[in-house]
Amino acid sequence: MGVSTVAGGARLKKPSWKDPRLLVGILLVLASAAGVISLVGAADQTTEAYAAREPIAVGETLTADKLNRVKVRLGDVEQLYLTPETGLAEGLVAVQRIGKDQLVPRDSTGRIDLLDRKQVAVTVDEALPAQAVAGSSVDVWVALPDTRNGFSQPALLLPGAEIAQITPGSTALGSARSTVVMVLVSDSQMPGLLGAQANKAKISVVWNPGGTSR
Known part of the structure; x- marks a missing residue:
């Protein structure tokens, strides 16, 4: 009975400030608090x-x-x-x-x-798709004039060309207003587009939801 009482008293004894376990516990708490403050401060930095x-x-x-x-x-x-x-x-x-x-x-x-694409103005007579806006991609099709005063079958010239800007074009007497679409063209694609324009090809644009060339 006396031994049990002595053991219980030893367990209930208040820890001393000099107890190394208490000092280690305090240091761990302080380090954890400092880490949290540091993380919060870093997250709040603008x-x-x-x-x-x-x-x-x-x-x-x-x-x-x-x-x-x-x-x-x-x-x-x-x-x-x-x-x-x-x-x-x-x-x-x-x-x-x-x-x-x-x-x-x-x-x-x-x-x-260092620019690898340059803006080229393309005049389109028909209405543009609603999705054809600056920053979107379109396929540019051209139909060259034929010998019967018409146009040959359209061919895909610029797949996935990015639109840089769209502005209203001129209005010819008795015709609908045209639209000028500024498309971004690489140097390798430039001769084909300029050649089509020089030969008065009919140019159409089709929205390309994929946004990539094929």
């Missing part, structure tokens, strides 16, 4: 980045007046976007379309001499 005020077309020069400075949390991907801290290089142009309010990825910008 940085300034550039966002497009209006859509920016391929080949368009990037200047400060076309961009807004916005505060965003980019974390580890900050280096992938243009920021006021890094600044805008002179002569920088869009090599990919940048939508309104979209952050500006670094890989969507470059030098004008």
Whole structure:
């Protein structure tokens, strides 16, 4: 009975501040709290980045007046976007379309001499598909004039061409208003399109929901 009482008393004895187990426990709690505070602080950090005020077309020069400075949390991907801290290089142009309010990825910008696609105006007489808007992809078909004052069977010339811009064209007397579609054309595709235009081919565009060339 006496032994049991002594053992129980030993178990109920208050720990001393000098007890190494208590000190280790306190240090672990402090380290855990510091880690949580550090994670919360890192998650709450914001940085300034550039966002497009209006859509920016391929080949368009990037200047400060076309961009807004916005505060965003980019974390580890900050280096992938243009920021006021890094600044805008002179002569920088869009090599990919940048939508309104979209952050500006670094890989969507470059030098004008590195552009692999150029805008070419294509006049279309018939109504465009509702889905044919700037940034979407269309197939461009051409029908060359034949010897009977008509046109030959249409052939696919530009599969999956990206639209850079659409503007109303001129109105001929007694005819419907035409539409000018600015499409992005690679250097290898350029001769075929310019040749078709020089030969007064009838040009049509068809929405390409896949958005890729075939």
